[in-house]
Amino acid sequence: MIKTGAQHIETLRDGRQVHINGQAAGDVTVHPAFRRTIRSVGALYDFQARPDNRELMTFEVPEGGGRRANRIWQLPRSHAGLVERRRALEAWTELHYGFLGRAPDHVASCISGMFMGIEVFEAYDKARAGALSEYYRFARDNELYLTYAILNPQADRSKPASEQQDRLLTAGVVDQDAGGLTIRGAKMLATGGIMANEVLITCIQPLREGDEPYAVSFAVPMNAGGLKILSRKSYEESAVSVFDNPLASRFDENDAVLYFDDVKVPWDRVFINQDIAMCQRQFHATPAHVFQNYQAQIRLMVKMRFLTGIARRIAETNGVIGFPQVREALGQLAAQNAMVDALVHAMEVKGRMRGAYFVPDAHTLYSAQVLTQQLYCEVITALRELAGGGLIMVPSSAQDFADPHLRGLIDKTQQSPVTSPEGRVKFFKLAWDAVGSEFASRHTQYEMFYAGASFVTKGHSFRTFDWDRCTQLVDHMLDSYSLDDGAGRGALDAA
Ligand SMILES: Cc1cc2nc3c(=O)[nH]c(=O)nc-3n(C[C@H](O)[C@H](O)[C@H](O)COP(=O)(O)OP(=O)(O)OC[C@H]3O[C@@H](n4cnc5c(N)ncnc54)[C@H](O)[C@@H]3O)c2cc1C
Known part of the structure; x- marks a missing residue:
């Protein structure tokens, strides 16, 4: 089954804690700050579900017995496969004219890239690699819209997270037990978080010794207990009408600060636990x-x-x-x-x-x-x-x-x-x-x-x-003459 817009919108009625204009937003799908853009996201899923777009937008899942999934999860095995996948992404993007920066294809591409480099995770820790593999399939098969928050909040950028005035400013591990990790603190921004299903939390900034608690990679649903989503001003809400603000009224994907108030993350959603080098390797040693x-x-x-x-x-x-x-x-x-x-x-x-x-x-x-x-x-x-x-x-x-x-x-x-x-x-x-x-x-x-x-x-x-x-070209040129062969005599006829 391929997810429709209505089905996606329904998944957002999950009790997520979004705050805007001094209030809890409640059901984001009907809130004037978000509802029209959420419908635009829904239109992406309606497009993929159209029978005439089946080939363009979906592919047969290798181990799925004929089941299909959106091409955003496709792992290309040739140049032709990469182009086939790009055509789907291009067609999807045309529906929002490029104004949804973190549409569902962005973080799906990231997780797919990590999965294509699963051996990097296996060399680090087999259990964490297993969690990532399982998550790739789970997100693909359930057509999750994922976003990510991979930067730490700006405070004093000259200091690492562990040396900020408040060591608990940046989201990090405050406890770990048989069930998983407990996370407290903030991540800078999650674009699209209010209209996504889940968020990948990790750190792409280089970390220093002492920053281990912040060197994590995990995914949680946007309604995870203790996750507070602090919306910026909504341009959609301030748009006078669709005629007056045709883009802001329908494509304001939102950006939100995330605060983790002791959020529990089960082990099967933890991909990296307190490993600084691995935080870099997940991005750069994999595709x-x-x-x-x-x-x-x-x-x-x-x-x-x-x-x-x-x-x-x-x-x-x-x-x-x-x-x-x-x-x-x-x-x-x-x-x-x-x-x-x-x-x-x-x-x-x-x-x-x-x-x-x-x-x-x-x-x-x-x-x-x-x-x-x-x-x-x-x-x-x-x-x-x-x-x-x-x-x-x-x-x-x-x-x-x-x-x-x-x-x-x-x-x-x-x-x-x-x-x-x-x-x-x-x-x-x-x-x-x-x-x-x-x-x-x-x-x-x-x-x-x-x-x-x-x-x-x-x-x-x-x-x-x-x-x-x-x-090498410069060296080749330099090697083509020397003082010994008369090049220093100043006259071209010396050669
Ligand atoms: C609209 C918007 C949406 C975003 N959405 C997301 C999202 O969905 N998920 C997410 O994880 N992030 C998101 N981000 C955050 C984004 O990843 C960061 O803005 C980006 O990585 C730059 O980091 P920064 O903003 O902390 O800037 P800084 O790193 O603070 O840099 C700002 C400026 O400070 C100076 N500077 C800072 N450090 C140095 C240095 N070491 N050397 C030299 N100069 C320096 C430079 O002039 C630089 O241009 C979003 C940002 C914006 C603006």
């Missing part, structure tokens, strides 16, 4: 980090297409499409768009077998991360430059259309060579929600930081690049 961020680049590829479409429509709506400078700006955006697209394809083409599985090329992925972190801000600025005051010169809300006098004034003042006054207002409200609203601004922050600050992504690029291939 997990590459696989989760490859998904993020597929998502960005779709979002870039959407933003480039907005740019073109701005130019058409304002009648500036014929100006050479505007075509130059659009040509630049088109080239940037093609670069993101090409990087995704290059990751696949340059991918390689790792054991039984085909994984994308790591350095191409990290190049894409470094470049797109910078690119996103450039693209947003380019859209603002193209639009001018058109983003602002719009009526206060859709309600203005209901007043006949105001409607007449809107029809008079909102002119365009290619669309009606209503069409112009509708479009520029969408454009503002994509580039300038509070929702859009959060997206810029997201694209700049979701994969780590820029010094982190550049560090991955440095670590994975084939430096020898470059330095």
Whole structure:
């Protein structure tokens, strides 16, 4: 059975403790801060459940006797398998235009990547490896929407978790018994947590000696006893209407601080217990980090297409499409768009077998991360430059259309060579929600930081690049002459 949207939404009525605006949120599926975005997530599951999308979106589970699961859990065994999986991710992303950064395919990619490197866990601890294998199958077969919180709260970033003023600020082990671990403290952010089923908690930041209690990896349901979910401001709730904020009203995936108030984690959900080196190895010695961020680049590829479409429509709506400078700006955006697209394809083409599985090329992925972190801000600025005051010169809300006098004034003042006054207002409200609203601004922050600050992504690029291939060329050149063969005499005819 393939999960539908209604079934997913039902799973969120589980008593999770979400707090917003000074109150307990109660049932998140009907709360004005979350309900429409939850429906957008539901639409993803409805899409996968459509019979005509069966082949595109699902694959036959190897040990499942004909049972199928979403391709987000597929473990590619060839370049063709990787591409097949990407097509499913791309189709899913088109439903949210790339604005759900932590849609269900992100952390599914991470857990699948860890499972593809299960031998790394087996070398560490057979019981913990068994828990991870079992969890991969459990999440896949029950179609869980997973998110993760893998960063510790900002406090004093110059000090490790164990040297913060409050040693219990960062989520860590405070007790361990035959039943499992007891966790107390906070994790920085869980995007999508309010609409997900479970959360993976671990630490991707390098930890130091003394930080062992924080060096854990485990999964818990979002309604685990003692887990408090502290929502940021909801842009969905502040959206005036779908017409006025078409993105914020339906794709505000939310970000929440998680506080673990002595949450019990059973051993069968513990993948790493207090091992600093293993926290790094789970991401970098397995395909997990590459696989989760490859998904993020597929998502960005779709979002870039959407933003480039907005740019073109701005130019058409304002009648500036014929100006050479505007075509130059659009040509630049088109080239940037093609670069993101090409990087995704290059990751696949340059991918390689790792054991039984085909994984994308790591350095191409990290190049894409470094470049797109910078690119996103450039693209947003380019859209603002193209639009001018058109983003602002719009009526206060859709309600203005209901007043006949105001409607007449809107029809008079909102002119365009290619669309009606209503069409112009509708479009520029969408454009503002994509580039300038509070929702859009959060997206810029997201694209700049979701994969780590820029010094982190550049560090991955440095670590994975084939430096020898470059330095060998330099050495080859240096080896081609010397003082002994007369190269120092200064005259070219010396040779
Ligand atoms: C919208 C949004 C959603 C997010 N969602 C999630 C999520 O779902 N799950 C999750 O786990 N995390 C999430 N994050 C957190 C994200 O992983 C972090 O923001 C990211 O890893 C950077 O860490 P930081 O924010 O603590 O920044 P910091 O590490 O504090 O860096 C901020 C800046 O401080 C400076 N700086 C800090 N340390 C150093 C250093 N050692 N050397 C040099 N300069 C330094 C740099 O200028 C850097 O740009 C999200 C973040 C955002 C903005």
